[in-house]
Amino acid sequence: MKIHIPNSAWLNSIDTFFNGFDPSDENELNVTFHKRWMSIHPLVLSMIAALGMGIEPKKIHCEVLEAKSKHYLERMGLFNFLGINSGININKHESSGRFVPLTQIKTSEELSTFITEMTPLLHLKPIHAEPLRYVLSELIRNVLEHSLSKNGAIVSAQYYSKSNTVRVGIADTGVGIWKTINQSYNPPNDLEAIRLALTPGITGTTQKLGGTEYNAGAGLFFIKSIATVNKDFFVLYSGNAMYKLLQRTGKRISLHADPFEDRHSKRDDLPFWHGTAVGIDLSLDDTQEFSLILKLVNETYNQAIRDRKKEKYKKPQFI
Amino acid sequence: MTHIIFFKQVGEFAENKDIARDIRVKELVPALEKGENIILDFEKVEGATQSFIHALISDLMRKFGNGVLEKIQFKSCNKTIQGIITIVVDYMQESTN
Numbered sequence: 196m197k198i199h200i201p202n203s204a205w206l207n208s209i210d211t212f213f214n215g216f217d218p219s220d221e222n223e224l225n226v227t228f229h230k231r232w233m234s235i236h237p238l239v240l241s242m243i244a245a246l247g248m249g250i251e252p253k254k255i256h257c258e259v260l261e262a263k264s265k266h267y268l269e270r271m272g273l274f275n276f277l278g279i280n281s282g283i284n285i286n287k288h289e290s291s292g293r294f295v296p297l298t299q300i301k302t303s304e305e306l307s308t309f310i311t312e313m314t315p316l317l318h319l320k321p322i323h324a325e326p327l328r329y330v331l332s333e334l335i336r337n338v339l340e341h342s343l344s345k346n347g348a349i350v351s352a353q354y355y356s357k358s359n360t361v362r363v364g365i366a367d368t369g370v371g372i373w374k375t376i377n378q379s380y381n382p383p384n385d386l387e388a389i390r391l392a393l394t395p396g397i398t399g400t401t402q403k404l405g406g407t408e409y410n411a412g413a414g415l416f417f418i419k420s421i422a423t424v425n426k427d428f429f430v431l432y433s434g435n436a437m438y439k440l441l442q443r444t445g446k447r448i449s450l451h452a453d454p455f456e457d458r459h460s461k462r463d464d465l466p467f468w469h470g471t472a473v474g475i476d477l478s479l480d481d482t483q484e485f486s487l488i489l490k491l492v493n494e495t496y497n498q499a500i501r502d503r504k505k506e507k508y509k510k511p512q513f514i
Numbered sequence: 515m516t517h518i519i520f521f522k523q524v525g526e527f528a529e530n531k532d533i534a535r536d537i538r539v540k541e542l543v544p545a546l547e548k549g550e551n552i553i554l555d556f557e558k559v560e561g562a563t564q565s566f567i568h569a570l571i572s573d574l575m576r577k578f579g580n581g582v583l584e585k586i587q588f589k590s591c592n593k594t595i596q597g598i599i600t601i602v603v604d605y606m607q608e609s610t611n
Contacts, residue, residue: 303532325561332529332563405609408573413564489597493604500608
């Protein structure tokens, strides 16, 4: 496999990074970097770390870094994850950053500990910590429950003062969304599987309305809703497809059960990612009260269930 | 009367579905089978996920019917937790009616 970190890889332009991924030869990993400064989303780090976890360190080749941002990569723990000695010494007690370094989470207990310890690292006010904690918990739990990844979820996050945004990346190398959804539905491709996964009330575990005792099919819809209301980017990449929620424009807030009705872009021709990768930006300037988000979610969710029930109504036969 | 105090088991953020399921199976279902009333006490809990609340109560509504809500009281819930509980209760009723 080959992966290249370009000089800029934020969610609005993340397609370029995805396009540069070469998934062939899964036993080897070659990581190359832009020669100068790199501005990269935590999603990029989480994806590379997730790839590296499945490969013996001696089969991971990492280009010698010239870019100034190599210290950032070291600090986020990338080289450690790849089993590579970067030759960079970082004073771990420095506290100038507000970030969550790359972290592997494999169990429910590890997730609970991570959620408790993560919020203070980012020094957030309660109004901002609430959606972040929610988003991370639900996304990571999805990985633990559905991905069947032996390496669990790889997570990282960073606060960016210039844009006043917390950026989060979560990646796994599990079965991917299509395989999970295909247990109950038959999506023709990865993009349709992503569409179903984002639709309220759709879960891979059952076709029954209301879900099972353990899954409702609401998690990703909630997260997309939080991103929509707060005007945030949200990217979901699995198989060869990507769905990107674009920032909401205008003052009127409306949520949609069908993610293709939201302001978005999508691709179904990307290099195949074995698993799922999710990135989200939480802008702290536009954070709405969580209770407002919940009110909107409730209305949209229930309307979606009513619509799905209606689809199953028997129709009169007129002759 | 069965009184469940969540803070002791989940801390300030109720997100661990395994704990929710254990509480449901080991404490809530037996209590309801005996005809007892239940208080779910969220004092000091700041937030909860929809997954947690779903794992806690959705199967009760399915097993015992929507009338089970007359046997359960939700105590000391802040606005967020009230919102999440309302969502789960509403979609379960929409799904079963």
